[in-house]
Amino acid sequence: MKIEQVHMDFVEIPLKTPFQTSFGTESRKSAWLLAVRAEGVTGWAESVADVEPLYSEETHATVYFALKNHLLPRLFGVEIDRPEAVDAILSPVRGNRMAKAAIEMAIWDWFARSRNLPLWQLLGGDPGRMRIPVGVSIGIQPSAEHLIRVAEWYLEQGYRRLKVKIKPGTDLERLGRLRAAVGDAVPIMADANSAYRLSDLEHLKSFDDLNLMMLEQPLAEDDIIDHRRLAEALRTPICLDEAIRSDEDGRKAIDLGACSIINIKVGRVGGHTVARRLHDVAEARGVPVWCGGMLEMGIGRAHNLHLSTLPNFRLPGDTSASDRYFIEDLIEPPFRLNADGTLSVPEGPGIGVEPDARRLERFSTHHELFSATVQSKGGGIPHGTSVSF
Known part of the structure; x- marks a missing residue:
């Protein structure tokens, strides 16, 4: 497969009750939701990074910039013959494991769906x-x-x-x-x-x-x-x-x-x-x-x-x-x-579930589309987008 598009939605959902750990309290769950599209199939994943670098040094902002500037440019235009190949392709980029996981897991889901197999x-x-x-x-x-x-x-x-x-x-x-x-x-x-x-x-x-x-x-x-x-x-x-x-x-x-x-x-x-x-x-x-x-x-x-x-x-x-x-x-x-x-374990191809379109629209606060024709390595602020993820 060659990735044609990657859609990123920044999603925020309120928690039922605040969740407190030794390093802070969360009252909302926020995450980047990724959709990888190729050959009429879509694979899904979400990033586990957080607002602040408390559990890990990665945050929503670092995940965004790592994907935009370093990870996606290495994947667009590349023939990926199996999901395990993604880890090797991205290995020159050090760290940024949560960002890597988000795109890698979506590609695993894509491969499972394309073969009509459950991910397990x-x-x-x-x-x-x-x-x-x-x-x-x-x-x-x-x-x-x-x-x-x-x-x-x-x-x-x-x-x-x-x-x-x-x-x-x-x-x-x-x-x-x-x-x-x-x-x-x-x-x-x-x-x-x-x-x-x-x-x-x-x-x-x-x-x-x-x-x-x-x-x-x-x-x-x-x-x-x-x-x-x-x-x-x-x-x-x-x-x-x-x-x-x-x-x-x-x-x-x-x-x-x-x-x-x-x-x-x-x-x-x-x-x-x-x-x-x-x-x-x-x-x-x-x-x-x-x-x-x-x-x-x-x-x-x-x-x-x-x-x-x-x-x-x-x-x-x-x-x-x-x-x-x-x-x-x-x-x-x-x-x-x-x-x-x-x-x-969900039945059906891939992970067996997809976001509800209406809920995704309601909970998404930012959407961005990446494709092979518009990506290049380098820094920069996302156009028209706050960097306070």
């Missing part, structure tokens, strides 16, 4: 994994009472695992009360988003008394050395998220002993091709993985579900139902939680 099949997923066990991510709550109330409500809905966001001052006491309220049988994990340092070691050792399934990314976002020392000192399994940006990062972290679980976010690592390699590296070393979420809308959520059909995704992921975050999703029908605490 093109990725090499397991046909017996069409219902994906999912957990729910709970932001930092105003109090332990709020946390318990919210957690019990999600357990009643059928979610299989609770992930609780934490930071110093809102961790041990709240987690302890939550564990007492829901019992030892409920899997609970804590996600620190790099809120601690190795100097907090004695404090973090107390987490061992909470029977947690894992402690996610407790230390610096680019660290594996101190995580190794922490992993040696704690009984609680250490899971790495932000620190793992490639399959090579995964290999080094596992071989070093820095983690025993890996959270794979396809947007964080640069797309499906790298995500599969990371999955395989972990599987070969007996380390389970799970699919993390970035508050994705329906398009990104569908990509996550298809990826989760790979066999080493052995732990419930963050791919909750649409109504966990949104009153109204971009897709119709939205993703709904099954009674057994799973989400069904």
Whole structure:
């Protein structure tokens, strides 16, 4: 295939309730939505970058300029014979993994649709994994009472695992009360988003008394050395998220002993091709993985579900139902939680879902069309467009 057009929509959807982590609070979900068109087929994906460089150094603005000035010019006019080729074509551009993932994932969707295959099949997923066990991510709550109330409500809905966001001052006491309220049988994990340092070691050792399934990314976002020392000192399994940006990062972290679980976010690592390699590296070393979420809308959520059909995704992921975050999703029908605490992998070609045209028009605040005839490398401000994404 040769890409003929790439449509980019900047979409903003209000969240049902604010979502707080150790580095900030979100009340709206915004993302670049990409549509790649060629030969009468359209592939879809969304970027997982955010407004501010808090989870990652990438933002909506960096994704826009990376795509416009560096990534799309390298793809237009090139014959792409398989989706895995995109990773190699874009490899001279360093970093910018979220921008790379957005275009790469849309091309994966395009190839699956053009061959009338579901994406999971093109990725090499397991046909017996069409219902994906999912957990729910709970932001930092105003109090332990709020946390318990919210957690019990999600357990009643059928979610299989609770992930609780934490930071110093809102961790041990709240987690302890939550564990007492829901019992030892409920899997609970804590996600620190790099809120601690190795100097907090004695404090973090107390987490061992909470029977947690894992402690996610407790230390610096680019660290594996101190995580190794922490992993040696704690009984609680250490899971790495932000620190793992490639399959090579995964290999080094596992071989070093820095983690025993890996959270794979396809947007964080640069797309499906790298995500599969990371999955395989972990599987070969007996380390389970799970699919993390970035508050994705329906398009990104569908990509996550298809990826989760790979066999080493052995732990419930963050791919909750649409109504966990949104009153109204971009897709119709939205993703709904099954009674057994799973989400069904969409049927049909590609990711199996598309944006509802009327909702896309309503939620899109900026639209831009790129094609091979008008693209060139270089800087510049998008014509008639604010750069305050």
